[in-house]
Amino acid sequence: EVQLVESGGDLVQAGGSLRLSCAASGFNFDEYAIGWFRQAPGERREGVSYISPSEGSTYHVDSVKGRFTISSDVGKNTVYLQMNDLKPEDTAVYYCAVQKLEESGVYYYTPQRFTSWGQGTQVTVSS
Numbered sequence: 001e002v003q004l005v006e007s008g009g010d011l012v013q014a015g016g017s018l019r020l021s022c023a024a025s026g027f028n029f030d031e032y033a034i035g036w037f038r039q040a041p042g043e044r045r046e047g048v049s050y051i052s053p054s055e056g057s058t059y060h061v062d063s064v065k066g067r068f069t070i071s072s073d074v075g076k077n078t079v080y081l082q083m084n085d086l087k088p089e090d091t092a093v094y095y096c097a098v099q100k101l102e103e104s105g106v107y108y109y110t111p112q113r114f115t116s117w118g119q120g121t122q123v124t125v126s127s
Helices: none
Strands: 003-007 011-013 018-025 032-039 046-052 057-060 068-073 078-083 092-100 121-126
Touching: 003 092, 018 032, 018 092, 018 121, 032 068, 032 078, 046 068, 046 078, 057 068, 078 092
Parallel strands: 011 121
Antiparallel strands: 003 018, 018 078, 032 046, 032 092, 046 057, 068 078, 092 121
């Protein structure tokens, strides 16, 4: 059974930093892509950052590029999201989720393609 547990959310001032962790179990880490998503009150869930640990490739959406960094520790089955220069608009519940890679290694960014989700961790950025 796939299990994902996020941690690291907190209340921080604008300009501050946080590191979120996503501890994963129940699947072969190398066969999946992991994404970080966020959802603010009244908003739809949006993708933030993605990683394919087996290939080491990452992708960040434009709104966080240069501020957020996704990384993975395969030995610990954990994915991290380092968030720097946080802004009030980054306030949201952050979720990690997994998607099985296709044989070609391709995966898709849309949330509907991610099949297992964690419970989320709250990030609040005050101005």
